[in-house]
Amino acid sequence: MTGTPSAPRPAPxxxxxxxxxxxxxxxxxxxxxxxxxxxxxxxxxxxxxxxLDEMYAEVTRLRIEQSAGxxxxxxxxxxxxxxxPLLNNSRITEPDYQSARKEMExxxxxxxxxxxxxxxxxxxxxxxxxxxxxxDEIKWLLEATARIDRDAxxxxxxxxxxxxxxxxxxxxxxxxxxxxxxxxxxxQNLLRQILLTESSRGVDPARIAQYGGGIPDKAALSAxxxxxFVQWYLRTGDPRMDEVLQQxxxxxxxxxxxxxxxxxxxGARKVAAAVPQIEKLYLNPxxxxxxxxxxxxxxxxxxEIQGKECKPFLEAALAKSPHEAITRRIQDLLHRIxxxxxxxxxxxxx
Numbered sequence: 612m613t614g615t616p617s618a619p620r621p622a623p624x625x626x627x628x629x630x631x632x633x634x635x636x637x638x639x640x641x642x643x644x645x646x647x648x649x650x651x652x653x654x655x656x657x658x659x660x661x662x663l664d665e666m667y668a669e670v671t672r673l674r675i676e677q678s679a680g681x682x683x684x685x686x687x688x689x690x691x692x693x694x695x696p697l698l699n700n701s702r703i704t705e706p707d708y709q710s711a712r713k714e715m716e717x718x719x720x721x722x723x724x725x726x727x728x729x730x731x732x733x734x735x736x737x738x739x740x741x742x743x744x745x746x747d748e749i750k751w752l753l754e755a756t757a758r759i760d761r762d763a764x765x766x767x768x769x770x771x772x773x774x775x776x777x778x779x780x781x782x783x784x785x786x787x788x789x790x791x792x793x794x795x796x797x798x799q800n801l802l803r804q805i806l807l808t809e810s811s812r813g814v815d816p817a818r819i820a821q822y823g824g825g826i827p828d829k830a831a832l833s834a835x836x837x838x839x840f841v842q843w844y845l846r847t848g849d850p851r852m853d854e855v856l857q858q859x860x861x862x863x864x865x866x867x868x869x870x871x872x873x874x875x876x877x878g879a880r881k882v883a884a885a886v887p888q889i890e891k892l893y894l895n896p897x898x899x900x901x902x903x904x905x906x907x908x909x910x911x912x913x914x915e916i917q918g919k920e921c922k923p924f925l926e927a928a929l930a931k932s933p934h935e936a937i938t939r940r941i942q943d944l945l946h947r948i949x950x951x952x953x954x955x956x957x958x959x960x961x
Contacts, residue, residue: 791843853880871908892909
């Protein structure tokens with residue numbers, strides 16, 4: 612007697628998930644292999660690029676030496692001395708400027724190939740320079756030191772920024788920019804120190820004594836243009852910036868433009884804690900001079916920080932406005948509040 616055929620057994624329930632897991636695992640393995648290969652290619656490309664850059668810099672150095680008629684650092688120093696003033700000459704045409712800028716970059720690149728062997732010749736040349744006569748050359752020699760030995764350059768540039776070497780306000784501002792590029796944290800600390808110990812009136816001996824290391828040369832102090840330190844400080848992104856800016860605007864020794872730049876920054880950064888100080892500055896401006904530009908910056912900063920919540924202060928200020936330009940600015944801000952353009956309270960940045 613022939614039996615009826617039995618139905619096929621169903622596949623166990625774990626097989627389908629296992630197949631999916633194996634497929635996903637295989638895909639992950641392929642992706643990992645591809646990433647490893649890509650990383651290896653990137654590393655090889657970077658190594659190749661470094662070799663090419665070094666070869667290019669070496670060829671550049673040989674070209675400069677040939678054109679200068681001398682070899683080594685002296686050839687580069689001679690060329691740097693020629694091109695430095697051209698890059699600060701307002702009469703030079705744009706094509707000539709770009710040509711000189713390109714040649715200066717080649718000189719700096721060539722200095723980098725010499726490395727620490729070039730440090731002493733550059734240092735010796737710097738020792739012979741004075742800010743009054745060789746400002747442009749000093750500037751580019753400092754750039755060269757950063758290409759030659761970054762750690763040693765940081766120490767040198769720090770002394771320039773603090774006004775203890777090559778005393779010159781312009782060189783201090785240049786040093787601020789250069790140091791921000793090569794050591795941002797150090798630039799933050801030093802520019803913070805400058806803002807808290809100096810002003811357009813000079814140095815506060817009691818405050819600077821807390822930092823040690825001596826005081827700036829008198830020739831390095833900024834009777835005018837001290838606000839440039841504020842601008843370079845803002846570029847450092849110091850995490851203590853809000854606190855420092857508030858300390859600056861609270862001190863009566865600072866000139867109006869320095870305070871004004873700090874007020875603008877506090878408004879842009881939406882620092883709510885600064886509102887009482889800015890209101891006080893509007894009511895009692897530096898030197899009791901009702902400068903419409905300064906007062907309008909105070910009003911705009913309050914509007915940026917508070918939004919519509921500054922309306923009562925603006926209305927009170929409008930009633931006592933001392934100048935037509937201020938009246939127009941207050942009316943514009945009130946209009947923006949009434950039309951909803953300033954209806955949201957800003958969030959203070961941390």
